[in-house]
Amino acid sequence: MPFDALENDRLIRALLKQPVDRTPIWIMRQAGRYLPEYREIRKSVPNFMSLCQNPKLACEVTLQPLERFDLDAAILFSDILTIPHAMGLGLHFAEGEGPIFDHPIRNAADVKRLKVPDVKNDLGYVIDAVTTIKYALKNRVPLIGFAGSPWTLATYMIEGGSSKNFSKIKAMLYSTPELLHDVLSLLAESVTQYLNAQINAGANAVMIFDTWGGLLTEPAYLEFSLTYMQKIVAGLIKHNHQGVVPNILFTKGGGLWLEHIAATGCNAVGLDWMINIGDAKRRIGNQVALQGNLDPAVLYGTPEVIQKEAKQILKDFGKGTGHVFNLGHGIHPDIDPERVKVLVDAVKGFYD
């Protein structure tokens, strides 16, 4: 049953630049803190990771936004840090402080101890969640799998958590780059195996989040972030039992480097809100699909503003296929869910 044809395959078609009846929409972090029903479930477990590690609850949370809004995709509820967690770096989430690793990677000995996680043994809970969600979804919409980019994962592993200046990883980049390349190679292999397991379990598309690649110089971005994403793209399984599985690369702050991103062979490029989607389309729209790119803060606006800004993006993209509507980054946790409904209706209503 989970591999019968999708009822709604707009997302997949748009990612492959095939004709669609209307622009599909989903929302980064659509399952999350802005939903009261999510906060309810979150209260029932001691910490954030235990929610990710419980396939039944991860499934429940994944489906919550689909009950409220007419979205064209579900996205696996999980976290990009599952991989470093599986590598034994001692991940925990301090209240209000974000992720912290007890055993950050700082020197050659630390790097030597790193191993590609065994997906079945170390990340089986994620794959179980994918399977559980696929059954629960009943093919209403596609399921998106995801992972962090090697560079972005490495920032957390080397900094030991969130960072402002990325001093430690950049010190490594500019003083012992070969050590950083070892970490990134290992992460690229890990992400490839991890995403392929998600695809085999039924993910219909996969997205790679490069949240911090935009803080590199152009040559450093190409060498330390994009190269590894390209390796992953090359190593991804391209079809599963349900058909073609497109991939999406998203680098926040990568607007200057779109041509390079499109040249990796990915199917789609995720756009943050700083770039005009019309300009992005003129630059790379003949090669790849585009996903985005409403400023998440527009959802603080009145319904009229939300409608106006959403329509502007649809107009800027213009005619032709290859657009997946989304925010330019994850939805903020203090957004009123009613505003999301306004947005989804505005995107759907654009065609009426």
Place this chain on the structure above:
Amino acid sequence: MPFDALENDRLIRALLKQPVDRTPIWIMRQAGRYLPEYREIRKSVPNFMSLCQNPKLACEVTLQPLERFDLDAAILFSDILTIPHAMGLGLHFAEGEGPIFDHPIRNAADVKRLKVPDVKNDLGYVIDAVTTIKYALKNRVPLIGFAGSPWTLATYMIEGGSSKNFSKIKAMLYSTPELLHDVLSLLAESVTQYLNAQINAGANAVMIFDTWGGLLTEPAYLEFSLTYMQKIVAGLIKHNHQGVVPNILFTKGGGLWLEHIAATGCNAVGLDWMINIGDAKRRIGNQVALQGNLDPAVLYGTPEVIQKEAKQILKDFGKGTGHVFNLGHGIHPDIDPERVKVLVDAVKGFYD
């Protein structure tokens, strides 16, 4: 004496795209925490603002990096938040938390209470510092004055301090934009008067720091940040007793919008490290000078890496005038000052 001719006017000449014998260099936050002699002075006062408010100490700190390194400019030691402080918003710096305003701007009543500060009465300590520095500098190098951009100042005033998502100011932008425009107009007028007072006191160039403009959409950047910087540029005094006073606009993350920034009529555009300076020159180098743009994190690298990366920027800029070497953002506080010497020597040595 403070208005005799400058001994070293490379900075001014480069900002005006006039011929120079070599590319001038100065470093954002060159007077600051990475210098042990700065930390010594800082210990002698109870808090950061009292250092800014003491013209004698501000002068001493301003001159410290010039004693160590062969820099082509001094920059006033101060803070962009002097203006909101003078507006009575109750600024203090919490240990390790950055600036906090006790009375942030949240509604129409708050906005109504705001007034353009009287520079003489409310910001006289800054102007006194400029005068003190001019005497102490003895015209060895030009003195750069500065201010925050209206948008960037408004982020702190409305958020109440530093911010991750800029939720409050963006909520205002998307729900009551006219209120935000009132704040920004007032700030543009304040910054203009403030910079003109610095120019009259002897500043040889002025720079406007738009640290957070890069987190807007393109139309919002144009409407809520750049328009106000353009107003300031139009209102700036263009000559003082020492000659032409060029201005520099710097928007961190503004690489996609360089053409718009150059079109304001500014003399120079500051570049962060994410954009290739050669590309920037091809796009706007015929109109304006360029300042930048070494990744501040390169200073964590070995001397060889620092030399290589600095030379790459000089090569990327290529022949012709109109380049002021700098970092792409402020120097990190944990940088070894010896690395700065390596950088300055590399830039100077490029011509040997």
